[in-house]
Amino acid sequence: MKKRMTAIFLTAAMTVVMMTGCGSKEGTTESGGDKGTGDSYTVGIQQFAEHGSLDNCREGFIKGLEEEGIVKGENLTLEIKNAMADTATNAQIADGFASDKVDMICAIATPSAQSAYNAAMDKEIPVIYTAVTDPVAAELADKDGNPVGEITGTSDKLPVEEQLKMIRALLPEAKKLGIMYTTSEANSVSAIEEYQLLAGDYGFELIEKGITQTADVALAADDLLEQVDCMTNLTDNTVVASLPTILEKANEKGIPVFGSEIEQVKIGCLAAEGIDYIALGKQTGKMAAQVLKGEKKASDIPYEIITEPGFYVNNKVAENLKIEIPADLTEQAIESFDEISE
Amino acid sequence: MDFVISIMEQGLIYGILALGVYITYKILDFPDLTVDGSFPLGGAVTAFLLTRGANPYLSLFAAFLAGALAGVCTGLIHVKCRVRDLLSGIIMMTALWTINLYIAGTANVPLFSQETIFKNGILEKVFPEGLQPYSTLLIIIILMLISKFLLDAYLQTKSGYLLRAVGDNATLVISLAKDQGNVKIVGLALANGLVSLAGSIFCQEERVFEISMGTGAIVIGLASVIIGTSIFRKFTMLKATSAVITGSVIYKACVAIALQNFEPQAMKLITAVLFLVILIVGMERRKKVKTDAGA
Known part of the structure; x- marks a missing residue:
C-alpha cells in the first residue's frame, strides 16, 4: 500500500515535470524557432x-x-x-x-x-x-x-579617465573625490582599482568607502560626505539603487555628485561621462x-x-550647486536635462 | 529529457544542503541560519583551492571541513557564550560573508579554465562516450548517495542516537550523563559540513563562485525539508533523509515549472503558491491518517 502510494506520487510528479518540458518545446515549434528552418x-x-x-x-x-x-x-x-x-x-x-x-x-x-x-x-x-x-x-x-x-x-567598462578629466574641468578646485562601492561587487572593485591608479594624475585624492548592503548606504554617505569635496558613482548595483538617499544628503551639504550613466544624471547627478546602455x-x-x-x-x-563615452549633464543640478558648465562641454553634451526627475 | 536532467542536477545538489538543514531543523530543533554563510563558504574554499591547482576531489573534503568548522563556531557561540540559537546563526552568517570574500579573493571567481570534479582528464577516460552527457548527473548522484548513506549510518551510531535525543528528549541525554551542549556542537558541525559540501559541488557544477550564492540558501533548505517530510510523512518505509532529498528535487521542479510558464517577475509568488499547495496536500494526508486511526 505504502509503496503503491509512493509510486503513484512519483509518477504524478514526473508527469508534471515532463509535461511542462514538452509544453515549452511545442511553443518553440509553433513559432517556427527550429534551427533547421x-x-x-x-x-x-x-x-x-x-x-x-x-x-x-x-x-x-x-x-x-x-x-x-x-x-x-x-x-x-x-x-x-x-x-x-x-x-x-x-x-x-x-x-x-x-x-x-x-x-x-x-x-x-x-x-x-x-x-x-x-x-x-x-x-x-x-x-x-x-x-x-x-x-x-x-x-x-x-x-x-x-x-x-x-x-x-x-x-x-567605465571610461574612468574621461570621467576624471570631466570632473577636473567642472571643479578646478576640488581635491578630495569620494566613491562609495559594494565590496562584494567584482565590477566595482576593479573600477576602484582603476580610479586609484588614475586619480593622482588629475590631482585628486581618492577616498573610497566600501559597504556590504543597502542598509549601510545612509551611514556610509554621512561619513563620506564629511570628508570629500565631490563624489562620483560607479555602476555599482547597490549604490545606484540607493542613489536618491545619497543625493539628498549631498544636496544638503552642497556637494556635487557625478554619475556614471544617463539614468543617474536624470535623477539628479551633476554630470557623467558615461555609457549609453541602449x-x-x-x-x-x-x-x-x-x-x-x-x-x-x-x-x-x-x-x-564603446570607445567614445557620451557626456551628460543636468543643468538644474548645476544651477542649484552654482556650478558653471564650461561652454565647450555643454556643446559636446549628448543629452542635457533641465529638471530633476523623481 | 534535458529539462528533467537539469532539475535532477540542481535538486540533488541542493538535496545535500537539505540533509544539513534536516539535521539542525528537524533533529536538533535548532533554527540554524549559518547555512546562508556556510553554503558559499564551500564555494569560496573550492574557488581558492582550484585556482591554485589543487585536486578538485580534495576540495570537497576541504569544503566539508571548513563548513564543519563554521558549525562548531556557531555551536560554541550558542553553547559556551549562551547566545540564543537564532542569533548565533545570524552572527556566524554575517561573519562568514567577510570570511568568504577573504578566502575567494574577489566576489566573483570564474572556474572555466580549472579542472573540476565534473570535468577533468581522468573522467574523460573513465566515462564511455555515450554516457558523457549524463556524467554530471551521475557524479552528483554518487556524491548524494555517499552523503546520504554516511549520514544514515552515523545516525545509527551511539553519537547519532544522542543527537536525535537532544532534539526529542533533552532530559534523556542529561540522565545518560552526557553533555547536550557537545552533542549540539557535533550536530551543527555535521550539518554545516554537508551544506558547505553542497556549496562546493554547486560551485564546481556552475564553474563560478559568486559571493551572493548563499542568499536564500536556508529558505531552499527549509522548503526542501518541509516538503519532503510532510509529503512522505505516511511512508515510514522511506528514510527521512531520502524524503528530504526528494523534497529538494520537488522544490527545484516547482521553480523550474514557474520559470518555464510564468513571467519572471511573478516567479517568487508562483513558487510560494506551489510550495503552499504541496504543504496543504501533505497536511490533508496527515488528517486522513488520524481519522483512519480513529476508525
Whole structure:
C-alpha cells in the first residue's frame, strides 16, 4: 500500500515535470524557432537583475536585432527571463534555455553570462553577452580579448579617465573625490582599482568607502560626505539603487555628485561621462544578428567596448550647486536635462 | 529529457544542503541560519583551492571541513557564550560573508579554465562516450548517495542516537550523563559540513563562485525539508533523509515549472503558491491518517 502510494506520487510528479518540458518545446515549434528552418530564430534573454541600465541593454539588444531584420513576432521568438539577482534561479534559467535548445542565449550582466556559457558550451548554443565589465577577469575572453568559446559580446567598462578629466574641468578646485562601492561587487572593485591608479594624475585624492548592503548606504554617505569635496558613482548595483538617499544628503551639504550613466544624471547627478546602455545593447544586437545569420561564429568575434563615452549633464543640478558648465562641454553634451526627475 | 536532467542536477545538489538543514531543523530543533554563510563558504574554499591547482576531489573534503568548522563556531557561540540559537546563526552568517570574500579573493571567481570534479582528464577516460552527457548527473548522484548513506549510518551510531535525543528528549541525554551542549556542537558541525559540501559541488557544477550564492540558501533548505517530510510523512518505509532529498528535487521542479510558464517577475509568488499547495496536500494526508486511526 505504502509503496503503491509512493509510486503513484512519483509518477504524478514526473508527469508534471515532463509535461511542462514538452509544453515549452511545442511553443518553440509553433513559432517556427527550429534551427533547421534557417531564417527564423529563438533567442533566450537571460537578465541577472531588474535594473535601469540592464533593462536598457535588453531594449537596445532587441532594437539592434530589429535593425538587422530580425524582428520579434516575425522571424524571432524571444524568451525573456530575469533571475532577480538570485544565483540559484540564474543557474536554472541557463539550464532551461540550454534544454530548450534555443538558437542563442543573450546574457545580460556577468553572472548571467557565466552561467549561460556554462550551460550552453556542451550544447553548442552561442552566447552573446552585454554589460559585462571585465570579460577577461570573468574568464569569458582570453588576455588578448578573444573569446574562450562560442561566446562574445560587449563590455560596459567605465571610461574612468574621461570621467576624471570631466570632473577636473567642472571643479578646478576640488581635491578630495569620494566613491562609495559594494565590496562584494567584482565590477566595482576593479573600477576602484582603476580610479586609484588614475586619480593622482588629475590631482585628486581618492577616498573610497566600501559597504556590504543597502542598509549601510545612509551611514556610509554621512561619513563620506564629511570628508570629500565631490563624489562620483560607479555602476555599482547597490549604490545606484540607493542613489536618491545619497543625493539628498549631498544636496544638503552642497556637494556635487557625478554619475556614471544617463539614468543617474536624470535623477539628479551633476554630470557623467558615461555609457549609453541602449547603444551598447544595439551594438550587441548587431553582433548577435551576425552570429544568428551564420555570417560569423561567436568564437571569431572579439568582445567590443564603446570607445567614445557620451557626456551628460543636468543643468538644474548645476544651477542649484552654482556650478558653471564650461561652454565647450555643454556643446559636446549628448543629452542635457533641465529638471530633476523623481 | 534535458529539462528533467537539469532539475535532477540542481535538486540533488541542493538535496545535500537539505540533509544539513534536516539535521539542525528537524533533529536538533535548532533554527540554524549559518547555512546562508556556510553554503558559499564551500564555494569560496573550492574557488581558492582550484585556482591554485589543487585536486578538485580534495576540495570537497576541504569544503566539508571548513563548513564543519563554521558549525562548531556557531555551536560554541550558542553553547559556551549562551547566545540564543537564532542569533548565533545570524552572527556566524554575517561573519562568514567577510570570511568568504577573504578566502575567494574577489566576489566573483570564474572556474572555466580549472579542472573540476565534473570535468577533468581522468573522467574523460573513465566515462564511455555515450554516457558523457549524463556524467554530471551521475557524479552528483554518487556524491548524494555517499552523503546520504554516511549520514544514515552515523545516525545509527551511539553519537547519532544522542543527537536525535537532544532534539526529542533533552532530559534523556542529561540522565545518560552526557553533555547536550557537545552533542549540539557535533550536530551543527555535521550539518554545516554537508551544506558547505553542497556549496562546493554547486560551485564546481556552475564553474563560478559568486559571493551572493548563499542568499536564500536556508529558505531552499527549509522548503526542501518541509516538503519532503510532510509529503512522505505516511511512508515510514522511506528514510527521512531520502524524503528530504526528494523534497529538494520537488522544490527545484516547482521553480523550474514557474520559470518555464510564468513571467519572471511573478516567479517568487508562483513558487510560494506551489510550495503552499504541496504543504496543504501533505497536511490533508496527515488528517486522513488520524481519522483512519480513529476508525
